[in-house]
Amino acid sequence: MTSKSSIVIAREYLTRVRKKSFIIMTIIGPLLFAAVIIGPAWFATLEDREVRVIAVIDSSRLFIDQIPETDYLKFEYLENVTVDEVREKFDDTDYYAVLYIAHIITSTPSAVQLMSDRQPSLNIRMHISNAIEKELERLKLAAYNIDDLDRILESVRTNVTIRTIIWQDDGGEKESFSELAMIVGYVGGFLIYFFIFLFGAQVMRGVIEEKTSRVVEIIVSSVRPFQLMLGKIVGIGMVGLTQFLLWVVLSLTLVVISQQLFFPDLGTPSSETVVAEDLFSSSTLQQSQPIESESSARFMEMFASVSAINFSVMLFSFLFYFLGGYLLYASLFAAIGSAVDNETDTQQFMLPITIPLIIAIIVMMNAIMNPYGPIAFWFSIIPFTSPIIMMARIPFGVPVWEVALSAGLLVLTFIFTTWLAGKIYRTGILMYGKKVNYKELWKWIRYQG
């Protein structure tokens, strides 16, 4: 039994790991993550490369030369023309848009119109409305004739930062940074969601492939169907783990290399701070620049707290909840694959699998805001959502009994779903040309033989 299963596992693992798509994913995965973070900012700068000129017709004459310009946004103030006149010649000019400010602007703030032959971008609208608001505010304040207005305003403006302190059972105090815990929780939970879908779907596709190519009939003449199903699930799970570990190693290498290149003074950091800096790479950037002492100190504290998050606990719980969640869902994916003749037929059965996962992702948003609330608690206990929700809660610190309960239930449930899936699988893989519904599946589950 063991040797046959290991042959199946080896095939499932090796054929996938050697695939070009796996190697490409492994290499571009970390780059892709970086791109997701950096990309939007980069695109935003790209968009602004084009210099846009906006014609301003200001009949209130309050804003002439008052709207701040940027490198890519210029304003041209037109005198003695009407909107209609500009509109007639609009195609011959290089104007991006025409801004009309009516003279009643001080009493009617909506008396501003931005006109163009296309939808002006949100950024530009924000820029203009901010500028006009500010200018109006300044004008209105100035009307009160207060002395030393600028100095008063300067002294009134205050930024408040709240430090959260957690009282420890041993009487000590620990400063927590919920922003950081939120990020770590979010990334962990999301990765599990992503991995379950990615590799669960691979299990399903693998089963369908074997069924439609009829290989399955030859294999089950030497291996029991349950062994084949389990071999496939375990093999693909190992592919997932390999991918994850390679990503971790690659990201660390990337960080270390870029540090050596850009910040050689820091020397070779210990692995723990590397992870910390990986998560907070923006802070390393800021550190090299002179920054205000207050926020600099805060960053240093944050660094200390990054080290306070126990990364070995995080890694261990990630591996546990990834495997538990994967095993739970992969067997269901395998059962679906066995019940259909092709991928398009999977739709009706996918719903019960996708719904709990999507609920989990929605609840996760709530859980990272309020990690000790009843919603977060219950969804981190229920096995179908616990891998994602508990993973999101763990960075905030979760009582041991809750983790134990959730882990225990998860193990029991994946044993149950695997058993259930095995029953569907063994009948399904040999059944062709039949539209299967839930009633039929139920018969397969109850069928003894």
Add this chain to the structure above:
Amino acid sequence: MEFFSAREVTKSFVNHRALDKVSMSVPEKSIYGLLGPNGAGKTTLIRIVNQITAPDDGELTLNGRTLKPADTYRIGYMPEERGLYKKMKVGEQALYFARLKGLDKKTATKRLKHWFEKFDIQSWWGKKVEELSKGMQQKVQFIITIIHEPELLIFDEPFSGFDPINTNLLKKEITGIRDRGTTIIFSTHNMGSVEELCDHITLIDNSRSIIDGPVQEIRNSFKLDIYRVGFEGDPQKLYGLLSPAYEVLELTGGLTGHTARIKVHRKSDDNLLLKQLIPHLHITSFTEEIPSMNDIFIDQVEKQKKKTPNPKASQ
């Protein structure tokens, strides 16, 4: 000597009964034909022999002992719907299946090299299956089926997809394997190959075994006492010559002579027929018509249909 047997095997699925007390006894070193129309239950029986599914009732034995899970190593199976991993390389794939059948890597590689050489397909080793034509894939499938040198081989429609040259090659291999001591169960609709290859058959219809036994005996038992007489001379003479015990069913003429199919109503009268003809006609040939397996198959299945209106047909 009996090598494999099934006794009163019964199997029901959720919606219907697939096998109803089917028995068969496969002699050692023989080729045993498993015949039957589509949906008769052949595939279910084959799956039970392969222990892919378990019977609800009945007993299976291999070499005198009850069939057990480890016996899958001693059985080779080529399903009707051939299946290979399309994206996997031929050699790697063959190795995988060989190892699932209990061979170690070294032995498997050695044997595979031998068969690849024999079929002159060494160059396919590193190719992906999807690059091969259907006939080429069949050859690979055949090698995979026999690589662990099973004692019992099961072929389900082995010739489908082969061209005549490769069909012959395969036939030669199958009889060769039989001669070296392997017992073969052979499921097919191709009655020509049944007559050519099979020693024994079982005909399954509507979940039941309706005929079984040695091919020659079965064919003989379905003889209709029809004789085929070749002669030269005036064919009209024939009608006046024969006594009422004989009936001319068909008369065909050609350049070299005529052929008549004559039905003998009483068994003992076949020599007498010749006696009546010889004085008047020049007889060139005289043979008894033995029904082909094809005729027997169609005849029996039709008869069965009339006897029991097939409940499955309405589904």
